[in-house]
Amino acid sequence: MNHPKNNQIIIAGGGFFGCSIAMMLHRRGWHPIVVEEELGLLTRASRVNQARVHGGYHYPRSLMTAYRSRHNYQRFRQVYRNAIVDQFTKVYAIGNYFSKVTANQFEVFMKRVGAPLREASGSTQRLFNTALTEKIWIAEECAFDCALLRDGLRNELEQAGIEVRVGTVVESVHPYSSGALARLSDGSELACKFVFNATYAGLNRLTSASGLPLIPLKHELTEMALIELPEELEGISVTMMCGPFFSFMPYPSLDLTTLSHVRYTPHAHWYENDETGAVNPYKRLGFAAKTSNFELMLADSSRYVPALRNAVYCDSLWAVKTLLPLSDSDDGRPILFQHDSKLPALIHVMGGKIDNIFDVEDEVERWVGNAIT
Amino acid sequence: MDPNTVVSIVIPLEGDAHLVEELVVEVDQVIGSCYRFFEILLVDDGSTDETAAKVQFLLSRIKRVRYLRLSRQFGRDIAMSAGIESAIGDVVVTMDPKADPVDIIPRIIEMCKKSGGVVHGIAENIQPRSILRDCIGNIFRNYCRRRLGVDIRRGVSDLRAMSRQSVNALLQVREQHRYLRVLTLMLGYQHEFFPYLLQPRSGATRVTSMREEVATAIDLLAANTRHPLRVVTALGLLGACLNLLYGGYILFVYLTKPGVAAGWTSLSLQQSGMFFFVCLILTVLSEYVGTILGEVRSRPLYFIGQEANSSVLLEDTVQSSIVKESVGWESSSVSTT
Numbered sequence: 001m002n003h004p005k006n007n008q009i010i011i012a013g014g015g016f017f018g019c020s021i022a023m024m025l026h027r028r029g030w031h032p033i034v035v036e037e038e039l040g041l042l043t044r045a046s047r048v049n050q051a052r053v054h055g056g057y058h059y060p061r062s063l064m065t066a067y068r069s070r071h072n073y074q075r076f077r078q079v080y081r082n083a084i085v086d087q088f089t090k091v092y093a094i095g096n097y098f099s100k101v102t103a104n105q106f107e108v109f110m111k112r113v114g115a116p117l118r119e120a121s122g123s124t125q126r127l128f129n130t131a132l133t134e135k136i137w138i139a140e141e142c143a144f145d146c147a148l149l150r151d152g153l154r155n156e157l158e159q160a161g162i163e164v165r166v167g168t169v170v171e172s173v174h175p176y177s178s179g180a181l182a183r184l185s186d187g188s189e190l191a192c193k194f195v196f197n198a199t200y201a202g203l204n205r206l207t208s209a210s211g212l213p214l215i216p217l218k219h220e221l222t223e224m225a226l227i228e229l230p231e232e233l234e235g236i237s238v239t240m241m242c243g244p245f246f247s248f249m250p251y252p253s254l255d256l257t258t259l260s261h262v263r264y265t266p267h268a269h270w271y272e273n274d275e276t277g278a279v280n281p282y283k284r285l286g287f288a289a290k291t292s293n294f295e296l297m298l299a300d301s302s303r304y305v306p307a308l309r310n311a312v313y314c315d316s317l318w319a320v321k322t323l324l325p326l327s328d329s330d331d332g333r334p335i336l337f338q339h340d341s342k343l344p345a346l347i348h349v350m351g352g353k354i355d356n357i358f359d360v361e362d363e364v365e366r367w368v369g370n371a372i373t
Numbered sequence: 374m375d376p377n378t379v380v381s382i383v384i385p386l387e388g389d390a391h392l393v394e395e396l397v398v399e400v401d402q403v404i405g406s407c408y409r410f411f412e413i414l415l416v417d418d419g420s421t422d423e424t425a426a427k428v429q430f431l432l433s434r435i436k437r438v439r440y441l442r443l444s445r446q447f448g449r450d451i452a453m454s455a456g457i458e459s460a461i462g463d464v465v466v467t468m469d470p471k472a473d474p475v476d477i478i479p480r481i482i483e484m485c486k487k488s489g490g491v492v493h494g495i496a497e498n499i500q501p502r503s504i505l506r507d508c509i510g511n512i513f514r515n516y517c518r519r520r521l522g523v524d525i526r527r528g529v530s531d532l533r534a535m536s537r538q539s540v541n542a543l544l545q546v547r548e549q550h551r552y553l554r555v556l557t558l559m560l561g562y563q564h565e566f567f568p569y570l571l572q573p574r575s576g577a578t579r580v581t582s583m584r585e586e587v588a589t590a591i592d593l594l595a596a597n598t599r600h601p602l603r604v605v606t607a608l609g610l611l612g613a614c615l616n617l618l619y620g621g622y623i624l625f626v627y628l629t630k631p632g633v634a635a636g637w638t639s640l641s642l643q644q645s646g647m648f649f650f651v652c653l654i655l656t657v658l659s660e661y662v663g664t665i666l667g668e669v670r671s672r673p674l675y676f677i678g679q680e681a682n683s684s685v686l687l688e689d690t691v692q693s694s695i696v697k698e699s700v701g702w703e704s705s706s707v708s709t710t
Contacts, residue, residue, distance in 0.1 A: 097458050131544045263439075295410040299379040300461035303541075 007031050007371035010182045010190055012170035012206060013198035014038070016046040017349055019153040020357050021196055024364050026160045029371035030193075034157065034164045035184060037202075041164070042150040044282075045200045046354065048319035050224065050249050050258050053077065053084070053355050055141035056115040057092055060101045060242060065333070066113045069355070076355040077142065083149040085252040086142035091124060091238045092117070093136040095304065098243035103135035106241065116140050127232065132304050133240075143237075144354070145252035170195065172210040179345035194368060197340075197348045201281040201320040208278035212342050216273040217350075219281050220266040220321045225259040225294040226251065230310035238305060246301045248308070256314055261300060264293035271325065281320040292316045322350060337363045374483055380404060380411040381462030382478070385452035389470050390422040392574045394431060399475045401435050407479045413438045416456040419446030450551045453531065457540060466534045467553070472496075472571040473532045481567050485534035490563030493554075494532030496571045506583060513590050520598045523558040526566055533557060546672040550596040552589060559597070561676055602663040609656030616649035 007030045011018045014036025022032040038044065056070030077084055094103045101109075110117050117137035128136055157164055169185040179193040197206050204214045227248070229236075237257075239247040245262040267288070272278060294313050302308040324336055335351035337360065347367070349360060382400055386393060397413055404411050415438065417424055428440050441455060453467050464482050468475075473494070481492045502510075514525045535543070535557065542560045558564060594601060620642060627638045 129541070131541060295377065295379055296412070296461065299410070299463065303461060 006178065006193060008033065008178075008190065008192040009194045009196065009368075010035060010170060010180075010192045011196045011198055012182075013196075013200065013202070014041040014164065014166065015044060015198065015200060016042055016149065016153070016354050017200075017351060017357065017360065018196070018198035019157060021198060021349065021360065021364065022162050023153075023156055023160065024361050025368070025371075026162055028364075028369070030368075031371075032162055033190065033192075034162065035168050035170050035182075036164065036166050037169045039166050040150075041154055041166070042146060045319060045321070046150070047146045047253075048224065048317045049146075049354070050247065050260055051143045051146060051251050051253075052247075052249055053142050053144055054353055055090075055139060056113050057110065057139055057141065057239070057241075060106050060109045063109075063112065066109065066115070068359075069353075070113050070115050072355045072358055073141070075358055080144065080149060080152065082152055083144045083146075084142050085145055085250060087235070088143075088250055089124070089236045090139045090141045091120060091136055091236060092139045093128060093238060093240045093304070094134045094242065095240055095244045096132050096134045099134065099241070101242040106135075107137075110139075124236070127236070127305055127307055129304055129306060143250050143252060147253035170197075170206060173197075173206060173212075173343065173346050174210065175343055175345070180343065193345065195346045197346060198350075200350060201322045203322070203348055203350055204272050204278040205280060206346075207340070207348075210343070210346075212340055212346070214272060214274050214278055215336070215338070215348060215350075216271070216325050218269060218271050218323045218325050219284075220269045220323065221285065221288055222265045222319055222321045223267060223290070223293060224265060224317045224319075225292065225297055225313060226254065226256045226315045226317060227259050227294075228312040228314060229257050230307055230312075232307045233305070233311075240301070240304055244300065244304070246297065246304075248301070257311075258317070259294070259297055259301065259311070261293075261297040263300070264297045266321070267293065281322075285318065285320050288318075290316070290318055321352070323352060324350070335359055337367075339367070374407060374479070375486070376407065376409050378408060378410075378464060378482070378486060379462045380408050380482060381414055381456075381460035381465045382411065383414045383416065383453060383456030383460055383465060383467045384470050385416045385418055385449050385456065385467075386420055386424055386470060387418045387446070387449065387452075388420050388422050388424070390420065390424040390427050392470060393424060393427050396470050396475070396574065397431050397435060397438060400478075401437070403475045403478065408482075411437060412461065414456045414460055415440050416452045417442040418449065418452035419443055449531070450553050453553055454551050457535070458544060460540070463537045464534055465537075465540050467531055469531045470574070472573045473530065474569065474572045477567070477569050478534075481532070481534040484565055484567065485536050488563040488565055489536050489538060490565070491536070491539050491557050491560070492534040492565045492567050493526070493557070494530045495526055495566050495568045496528045496530045496532075497568050498570050499528050500580070506586075510586075517555070517593075520594075520600045521555070521559065523555060524564070525555060525558065529554050529566075530571075532567075532569070536562070538562065542673075542676040545676075548596065548671055550592055552593055555593055555597070562678060599663045599666065602659045602666075605659040606656050609652045609659065612652035613649050613656065616645045616652060620645045620649070 009025050009030050009032045011022050011032055011034045014034050018034055019041055022034050025032045053073055053076050054069045055073045056066045059065040059069065094101065094106055107117060117139055120136045120138050125136060170182050171185050172183045173195050174181045176191055178191045180195045182190045182192060182195050184190065197203055199206065201219060203217060207214050237249045246260065248257050248259045251258045294316065298308060298311065324334065333352045335356050336348060338348045340346040340348060351360065382404060400413055415428055425442065432438055432440060441459060443452060443455060457465055464485050466478055466482060481494065485492045510527065514527065517523055517525050539560055539562045546556065623638060623641045623645065627633055
C-alpha cells in the first residue's frame with residue numbers, strides 16, 4: 001500500500017473519456033492514475049464506433065441536444081484537429097416512408113440549430129432512389145481517426161507524466177479515510193481522493209464487486225460492417241434519417257467504410273440493474289454468436305442508394321453499446337455523471353458520444369475542482 | 374437455388390391470434406432451411422384480439438421477425454402495401470395467413486428470380502360458387518382483359534412473389550385504390566401463374582360476399598379505365614341525335630297530319646329539346662371527367678423494363694489534335710473592317 005496522497009485520483013478505464021478526464025484532472029493539479037484492462041488505450045468503445053463527430057443533425061426532434069451538439073462540434077474540430085478527417089462529402093437524406101420527420105421540418109430545424117445544409121449536385125442526387133427518398137442535402141460533418149486520437153492522448157499523458165497501468169483492472173472500491181481505497185488486479189491497493197468509473201459497458205463490474213447498488217443500464221450487442229465502397233460512391237458518406245436510419249461513413253484508421261443500420265446493427269439487448277444482477281458484458285460479447293447482418297443491412301440501404309450493391313464486405317466490428325434506459329423514450333443521449341449513492345468518492349461517468357467530452361469537463365470543474373496543494 | 378437471396382415474407386394479420394404462432398414457426402423453418410437472409414414481416418391490420426401479445430412473445434423467440442401495427446384497420450390490401458413498402462428483400466412474398474401453404478413458397482421464389490417479374494398464385498380449390506356468380510365473374514374478367522389489358526385468372530389469390538424491380542415500380546404508384554391482385558398485373562414485367570391448393574388453417578375460411586366483390590369490381594374499373602365513360606359519351610351523342618330526329622318528326626307530324634291534339638307539339642318539342650341538351654351536357658361532362666381521371670392518376674406513365682447501351686469497340690477514330698490551318702471553313706466569309 002503506497003502512502004496516501006491527498007491529490008491522487010484513480011481512473012478506471014483507459015478509453016477516450018478516461019484519458020481525457022486524466023488530462024483535465026492533471027491540469028487542475030491532481031495526480032491521476034489511469035487503469036485499463038486491455039493492453040492498449042482506446043481499444044474498446046472509443047475505437048469501435050462510426051468515428052463520427054456529431055454535427056447536430058442527428059436529433060431533429062430535440063432542440064437542446066441538437067444545439068449543444070453543434071456547439072461541441074466546432075470545439076472538437078478545433079481541439080483535436082490532428083485527428084479530424086473531413087475530405088469527404090457528407091450527405092444527409094430523408095426517406096419517404098416511415099420517416100419521423102419531413103424534409104421541411106429537418107431543414108427548418110437545422111437552420112434553427114445553425115447546422116448548415118446545402119443543395120446537393122445533380123450527380124449526387126442521381127445516386128438515390130427517388131421513389132424512396134424525399135430529399136437530400138450536403139451537410140457539414142466530419143470523422144475522426146481513432147488511431148490518431150489515441151496516439152495524441154497517449155503522448156499527452158506521457159508528457160504530463162501521468163501513470164498508466166495497462167492490463168490491470170480496478171476490482172473494487174471501498175470507503176477510506178482519504179476518500180476511497182481502490183483494489184487493483186495487480187494486487188496493489190491505492191488510497192485516493194476520488195475514483196472515476198469510466199469503464200463504459202463495464203460500469204457495474206465495479207459496483208457489484210464493491211457491494212454497491214448497480215447502475216441501471218441497457219446494453220446492446222452491436223455490429224458495424226466494414227466495407228469498401230464502389231467507385232461511384234468514393235468520397236461520399238450518407239446518413240439516411242429518420243425512421244429507416246442507416247449510415248455509411250469513412251473509418252480512417254483502417255481506410256475502410258463503416259455501414260450501420262438502426263435495425264440490423266443491434267443484434268440483441270439486455271438490461272442490467274439490481275433485479276437482473278451484473279453480467280460482465282465483455283464476457284457476453286466474447287461468447288455471443290456473431291453472425292453478420294451485413295446482407296440485410298445491404299438489402300435495405302441499397303433500396304435507397306442502389307450503387308451500394310457493389311460494395312465489398314471486408315469484416316465486422318463488434319462491440320457492446322451501453323445506453324441509459326431513460327434514452328429509450330427520447331432522442332437525447334445525455335452523459336451520466338453521478339456520485340455513487342453509497343460511496344460519494346466514487347464517480348460514475350458514462351457517455352455515448354465522444355464529442356460530448358466538453359460537457360464532462362464542466363462537471364469535473366464543478367464537483368472536483370482544483371486539487372488542494 | 375441461391376441461398377444468399379434476401380427474401381421478405383409479408384403476412385397481413387387480421388384477428389389471426391390463434392394461428393400466428395404456428396404460422397411464423399413454420400415460415401421460419403421452411404424459409405430458413407433454404408435461405409440465409411430473410412425477414413418475416415407481420416403487418417397487423419388493426420386486430421383487436423391478442424395478436425399483439427402473441428407477436429411480442431414471438432419476437433423474443435424467433436429471429437428475423439418484424440412487426441408493423443397499423444394505427445387502425447385499413448384493409449388487407451393496404452396492410453400488404455405497407456409491408457411491401459417496408460420490405461428489404463430481393464424477392465418479396467405476400468401470403469394470406471388463413472389459407473396459403475408455406476411449403477411451396479421456396480418454389481415460387483425461385484420462379485420469380487428466374488423471370489424477374491411477378492409470380493401469382495392461383496388457388497385451385499376455392500369454395501364453389503353459384504353458377505350466376507361464376508358467369509358474372511367470367512364476364513368481368515373478359516372485360517378486364519380487353520379494357521385493362523391485364524390477364525386476371527380465376528382464383529388468383531394473395532399469394533405472390535415479386536422481384537425487387539417490380540416492387541420498386543409498385544412503390545412509385547401512389548394511388549389510393551390498391552387492389553393488389555390487379556395492380557401488380559398492371560405494372561408490366563413478366564407474369565407467371567402458379568397453381569396450388571389452399572390449406573385453411575384452424576378451419577378459418579375467408580368468405581367474400583357478392584356485394585364486396587361487386588364493389589371491388591366497380592372500384593377497379595372506375596380507377597383504371599375510361600371505357601365506361603366513353604360508352605356514356607357515345608350514348609349521350611346517340612341520345613342527342615335521336616332527340617333531334619324526334620324533334621324533326623314532331624314538326625313533320627304538326628305540318629302534315631290533321632287533327633293534332635292542342636298542345637302536343639309544343640310539349641313534345643319542349644321535352645325533346647330538353648333531353649337533347651341534357652344528353653349533350655352529359656357527353657361533354659363525361660369527357661372532362663375522363664380527362665380529370667387521367668390527370669389525377671399518381672402513377673408513372675410507364676416503367677422501364679430494361680436498359681442497355683451500345684458497347685462497340687471503336688478503332689482508330691481518335692483524332693490527333695493537330696490542325697493545319699488557323700481558320701475554319703465558316704469564318705472565311707467574315708470580314709473585319
